[in-house]
Structures are given as structure tokens and as C-alpha cells.
Amino acid sequence: MAFILKINKFLISPKTIISLIILTLAACLIGFLVPQITDKSPSFFETWQENNIYTYRFVTRLQLHQVYTSYWFLGLVCLIAISLLSSLYAQIKKNLNYRLKCGTQNTEYRTLNTDKIRTALHKKRYREQGFINEGNKLIFTKNSISRWGSVIFHAGLLLVVISAILVLCFQNRGFVQLIEGDTFVGKESGFIVKSRGALAGEYNTVFYTFLSKLDHTYWETGKLKHLESSLTIVEDKEQTDKKVSINNPLFIKGTNIYQSDDYGYTLSFVLKKLTGEKVVSHFNIDRASNVRKHAIGKSDYPMSPYIVEMKFLPDLEKKSFYLNKPIVYLNIAEGLNNVFSGLVIPGDAVKIKDDILHFTGVRYWSGLIFVKNPGMSIAYIGFVIVIIGLVIMFLLPYKEIHLSFDPVQEVYNITGKTKKYEAIFNEELDEIRGEIEKKIES
């Protein structure tokens, strides 16, 4: 027990709290200065390793290249959470025990009329609490809720930290390129990019997602203006039509579906081999960054020796991103030998050695992100609480005014105390004294 108390004392000591803030600051600075695996390509790290093996080893051993998913950062976050929890417990205990022990007025002063002073202070939103100091000091307080500001703020912060830990542990995320007219059956193996929290299990959605249409509009400059996928969600033989666009995610059965700004074209081919075997293949290529540029793709053709390089224009005539008059320049190689080069439009068939390649059509594909995040609602609640706590802490500072009477000199003494902005409060107190003096004189 004594050990736990000691640990608790250590966790809420000012020095520990300041150290934790500084350590988090240092971690963020490291994350900013050292290239992170989430921002750089694997080849960047390979080159780094080749050029400077010792620095690379140092960085990787300390996981400085993956600060925010490193064990030490997770440890730091957990320590912050425990410190917040301990500090909250201590603050709540202190606040609950805090009482202004007020009593009745000392009979000696009962004849004194404090009405004018009381009215003046009430006008300034000070609340009368009663008498202390053997009944000869009247107490007024303002913003009593302020004592709870820090508790509320730190409770909100704790919720945000807990939500971050939940995300690190249990979040599932997957990206899928869904072709118009196709269905994503919701299996984790169908994601082309996926990430899973440290303790998260396999991610399968409990519904099917069918993409019926991709709508995209542009500004005059060619910059994307709006992107929206029309989906049909199929669950237990029930179908619901939904739309998802950038900034307007869908929430279905614990899964959020986001419209990514990645989208492009799916070029479909059928390769008819000499043996009569048909191999169907769909190549997804990203939309070009500029309307004047062509979309580029390169891939192996499945079950064949061919490598297909594509330069695709969706609208040869109007130079737009829409599939008005699509055309593709195909460059097909077998090993190092080029076996076909030429322009092809949908419906065309070309001869490649002894095989026939049929360009059957083009459709859009839409990038959809599926996320299961158990911590998000906790984070949102935390955000709201954090802001409420801050407003109480900094905009509503606790103020206390003490009104006492000196029976010998027959004067009122007005003193006060606050926990924030003391010098400003002293100025306010001077003003109050002046106003009260005027009232008493009048």
C-alpha cells in the first residue's frame, strides 16, 4: 500500500507532470525531424542504411523512425494516462473536501448594516456565502465552479488519451478500389491496403458494398470539386442505397465508409490464347493529376508472359476527366522484347504474337476507406469536455471577497483572494472598494 501511495505521489508531483510534458514535446520534435516510415518510401530507408549504417541502426533500434507507433511512445502515453488518472483522483478528493465553513454573524456586529455593500457585490455577480472567523467576516464568492475546471479539463484529456490508446490497439482500416458495377464482399483479404491495431482481430464487414456509380465534378481549372460514390449496401438480403462523398462519410454497422480522393479508370481486357483459353483482366489506373496528361499504368498480364504498359486518355475529344472518348496507348512486352505498340479504343482487338487481346471497356473505380474505430466516440466526448474545462479554468477564475468590520475604527475592510490573475483581481478589488465607499457615503 505504501508503495502504491509512493508511486501515486510521484505520478502527480509537479516535477513528474512537467517532465511528461517535456518528454511528449521531445517525442513530437523527434517525429518531426527524423524521417518516419509513414512518410517515406522503403527505398528511402534502404538508401539511408547504405549511406549511414550507424545512424540508421541507432534510429531503428530506438524506433525513432516510427515514433508514434513505438513501444516507448505507447509507454509514455500510458504513463500520461495513469498520471492524469491519479491527478484527477487527487483533485476530485481535494475539491470534495473543500468547504467554506460559514456560520452566523457575530452578535456584536448584528446592528451593522451591510445591505448596500451586499447589493453592490450581488450586482457584480458575487454570491454571499455567510460568515467566517467567529462570525465577523462576511464571505462573497464568484465563479465557484472554477475549482472544477481543472478536473473537467483533465478528465476530457484522459478520455482523448484513452481513445488514442484504443485506436492504437483496436482500430481496423482498409482501402479498396471498387469498380463501378462490382461488389466488395467485405473480407479483409479484399483490401489492397490495410492496417490493424496491435490487438485488433481480422476485419470483415458484415455487409456487401456494391458501387453503382461514381460522380465527379471539376472546377474550370480542372481541380476536383466533388466526388461521390453511389453505393448499395447489402446485408441479410436487404438492400439500401447510400451515397458517400468526401467529407460526408457513411456509418453502417460499426463501420465508417469514407470516400477517398483516389479514383481512376478500370481498363478491362480479354486475352484469347491460341489454345482457346480466355483470360479476363482489369487494370486499375489512377486519374492523371492534370487534364492534359494521360493516366499511366503498368502491370503483368495474369497467366501470360506479357507486361502491359498503358497510357490512357478518358476523353480524347474534349480533354476532360470523363469517359467520353477513351483511348489507350498500349505497349506490350514479353521479357525485353516489345510485342505490341499502338492505340486501342474500347471494342478493339489486337493480335499479339499468336494471341488476341480484346479491349472490352472502361469503367471508373472509386477509392473507399473502411474504418472500424472503437475509440472515436470517446474522443469526441473528450474533446467537448476538454473545451468546457478550459473555458471554466481560464474564463471563470474563482474569486473570493472578505468583508470585515473594524469596530474600533468603525470602518469596513474589504479584502479578497483569487487563484488566477491576482494582480488584475487586485485592481478589480480597488474598484469595488471605491464603489462601496461611494455607496456608503451616499
Next chain:
Amino acid sequence: MDNLQLLRYEVILHWIAVSIYVISTIFFAYSVSFKKTSPLNTGVMAAMIGLIPHAIAIAIRWNVSGHGPYMSKYEVLTSHSWVAIVMFLLIVWKIPKLRAAGVVILPLSFLMMTIGLFTNPDISLLGPTLSGVWLVIHVIFNKLSAGGIIIALASSVLYLLKNKNEQKEFYQKLPSLEVLDAYSYKFIGFAFIFWTITVVAGSIWANQAWGRYWGWDPIETWSIITWLLFGLYLHLRHFFKWKGIKAAWLLIACFLSAIMSLYFIPFIIDTLHSSYFV
């Protein structure tokens, strides 16, 4: 009147506002340098006058572009300086003794505007992510926090100046050292609230747009660094009773960090936010 013509007027009005702010700065600088209080009122008056063409210029651009002033360096810098000056005038109205803070706020503001005027003034079109109430909250509080930090900086600078020249008559007319220190604390408290709301609204917006509320993008990282620095400042004041010179210098460090996240990082490093600041 066509849009091109309107935008020409907008640039002219911006330059008029800059000129008036320069005049205002001269009055403030003269007042502080020569320890005279009378030019302070003229400086404040000039700042108020400068706000008019400045506001009209922003309104014209808003009308022509069809979106608020947050899509380019030009728009961000000019709107930040407008908000900072409005906040300064509101504070001066409530606390006239803080007029001398204009010696920091006005030059910073016209400098921001001038830098903005030399950047690409083309109107940027909104991408699909740039919509929704969270964006509006994010942008508004971003501007308010920038203004709050500049004003807190000004109080700290006044504190440091007064601390060196306390005996001089001019500085005796400023609030006492303790009060200046308390104002810095109060304004950083405001800025901390605004900064937190900016970060929170940005997170919710990011979650709506990209499906994650925190991605350690350089801007996000710097905004949390600044937030932690604010936290450090507030904790040091609370636990270790940091006051006066030490607190003033730490506040200046907070200001520099805020400047990094508000202006330098999005403008010089390729981040998710860079595409918004063309």
C-alpha cells in the same frame, strides 16, 4: 463591375490599409521610443481607420472568390492581421492602459499583410474536403488564436520593456509589472482555449474527410508541439509560480512555435495543409 476590376480595387484597398497601419506603427514607435503618451491615441485611431479599407478589401475578395479568407497565403495573412488588430482594439477599449501594446501588434500585422501582398494573389478554388461546419470552426478559431497569441506576446514585450525602464514616466503610465504579467497569463489562457478548439475542430474535420482524426502530418505535429508548450507555460506558472521575466521569455518561445505552425510549416514543407495555402 467585373471581378478583375473588383480584385484590382481589393489590392489597392489592401495597400491603403497597409499604409495606414504603417502610420499607426510610427505613432506607437514614436510614443514608446520617446516615452510620450499622447501619440498612443493617434496610433489607436489610425489603426481603427486602417481597419475600414482592410475589411472592405477582405469582403471584396470573399465575395469574388465565394469562400472565406483561408485558401492562400495572401488570404490567411491578411485575415489574421485583421483579426489581431480588431482584438487589439477591443482590448484597448476595455483596458486603455494597454494601448502601448500596439507597438508590437501593428508592425506585426502590417508585416504579415505586406508579405501576403507579395505572394500569389490568385484565387484558389475549393477542393472537395474544404466544406462543412468543422472547417468553419477550425478556421475561425485559428484566426482568433493567432490574434490572442500576438496580444499575449505584446503584453510580455511591454513587461520586458517596463522591467528595464520602470522608473521612466512613460512606463509608469502602463499597468504595473504584476498586472502586465497577469495580462500575458490571461491572454495566453484565451489563446490556449482558441488553439485547443482549432486543433479539436481540425481533428473532427480530418476524421470526416480522411477517416482519421490524427495523422502526425507536420502541421498537426507542430500544432501539438505549440499546444504542449502552452501547457508547459501554464503548468510552470501554476506549480512553480513562474512569473515575470522567465514567464515572458517562455511566452515568446510559445509565440515562435505558434508562428512555426501557423505560417512556416504549411508554407515551406509539403504537408496535407500545403495544398490549401497556394
